[in-house]
Amino acid sequence: MNTKIETRRVWDLPTRMFHWSLVASFLIAFLTSDSEKLRDVHVLAGYSLAGLITFRLLWGFVGGKYSRFADFLPTPQKLIDYLKSLLVGKPRHYVGHNPAGAVAIFLLLGFGAVAALSGWATYEEVGGHFMEELHETAANGMMALVVIHIVGVIVSSSLHRENLVLAMITGWKSKQGQDSAQADGGRS
Amino acid sequence: MRHLLIIAATLLATSAYADTPLDFLARYEKDAGSPASAERGARFFNMKHGDEWSCASCHTERPTQVGRHAKTDKPIKPLAPSANAERFTDAAKVDKWFRRNCNDTLNRACSAQEKADVIAWLLTLN
Numbered sequence: 001m002n003t004k005i006e007t008r009r010v011w012d013l014p015t016r017m018f019h020w021s022l023v024a025s026f027l028i029a030f031l032t033s034d035s036e037k038l039r040d041v042h043v044l045a046g047y048s049l050a051g052l053i054t055f056r057l058l059w060g061f062v063g064g065k066y067s068r069f070a071d072f073l074p075t076p077q078k079l080i081d082y083l084k085s086l087l088v089g090k091p092r093h094y095v096g097h098n099p100a101g102a103v104a105i106f107l108l109l110g111f112g113a114v115a116a117l118s119g120w121a122t123y124e125e126v127g128g129h130f131m132e133e134l135h136e137t138a139a140n141g142m143m144a145l146v147v148i149h150i151v152g153v154i155v156s157s158s159l160h161r162e163n164l165v166l167a168m169i170t171g172w173k174s175k176q177g178q179d180s181a182q183a184d185g186g187r188s
Numbered sequence: 189m190r191h192l193l194i195i196a197a198t199l200l201a202t203s204a205y206a207d208t209p210l211d212f213l214a215r216y217e218k219d220a221g222s223p224a225s226a227e228r229g230a231r232f233f234n235m236k237h238g239d240e241w242s243c244a245s246c247h248t249e250r251p252t253q254v255g256r257h258a259k260t261d262k263p264i265k266p267l268a269p270s271a272n273a274e275r276f277t278d279a280a281k282v283d284k285w286f287r288r289n290c291n292d293t294l295n296r297a298c299s300a301q302e303k304a305d306v307i308a309w310l311l312t313l314n
Contacts, residue, residue, distance in 0.1 A: 037292050040260070
């Protein structure tokens with residue numbers, strides 16, 4: 001095994017800023033969700049979240065290589081193969097998002113968009129009680145996804161022996177191995 | 189006599205969820221273990237509880253009229269059942285809004301007695 005560790009920039013700055021800003025806006029919105037006094041803060045956090053998601057949807061087409069949706073579009077087969085490889089302790093390595101992470105991203109973007117839109121509708125009192133229920137369900141679903149996402153990051157980090165949290169802060173990842181997806185001759 | 193009827197109705201009810209304001213009143217009185225007082229409810233509703241808001245800050249001192257959100261200025265439908273038949277008819281909503289609003293005004297949950305008192309008072313308003 002090569003002991004020399006090379007690194008490469010994987011996550012571009014806008015993607016990293018998006019990620020941590022989304023964390024902040026979602027946390028603030030979630031923590032202020034039960035308060036009328038903090039209603040302004042909650043609404044502001046919601047608008048921020050909506051703006052961030054809009055940005056990410058655009059960045060998914062024009063951003064850096066690893067930020068583009070085309071780079072990590074998950075298919076059921078890719079996801080199953082990846083999860084299987086985790087189970088047998090030989091995780092397939094992806095330089096960018098692995099298929100499980102990719103599913104989390106798309107679901108989080110989707111739930112986030114629904115939460116923001118239904119939240120706006122509730123605040124503006126269009127759509128009635130249904131929107132209120134949808135808003136709460138979407139936000140709770142998002143929190144559940146966040147928890148799963150964090151567990152996934154911890155598990156993947158330990159199996160791949162790389163610090164994925166640090167990579168999302170600095171943007172750098174060690175250049176270990178090949179991207180499995182590319183290594184097996186375009187199978188996936 | 190009215191309370192006896194309410195208690196009888198509650199005991200006969202098969203559903204765990206109340207669906208009229210009187211059902212809620214009976215349920216909270218039962219939980220509190222003592223009858224509600226509309227007079228106490230009126231005082232509770234209109235006083236501040238060590239924080240900047242009272243119930244009346246948003247619902248007004250006369251909750252048969254439209255209220256106004258103390259933060260966003262948005263209108264709030266009347267709270268008194270005589271003015272708004274939807275009030276206190278859905279257990280999930282009642283639980284949710286007591287939880288949220290008691291926290292905003294008292295920084296704690298309301299007791300069953302406090303809820304019973306407030307509903308008893310709201311029911312006297314026409």
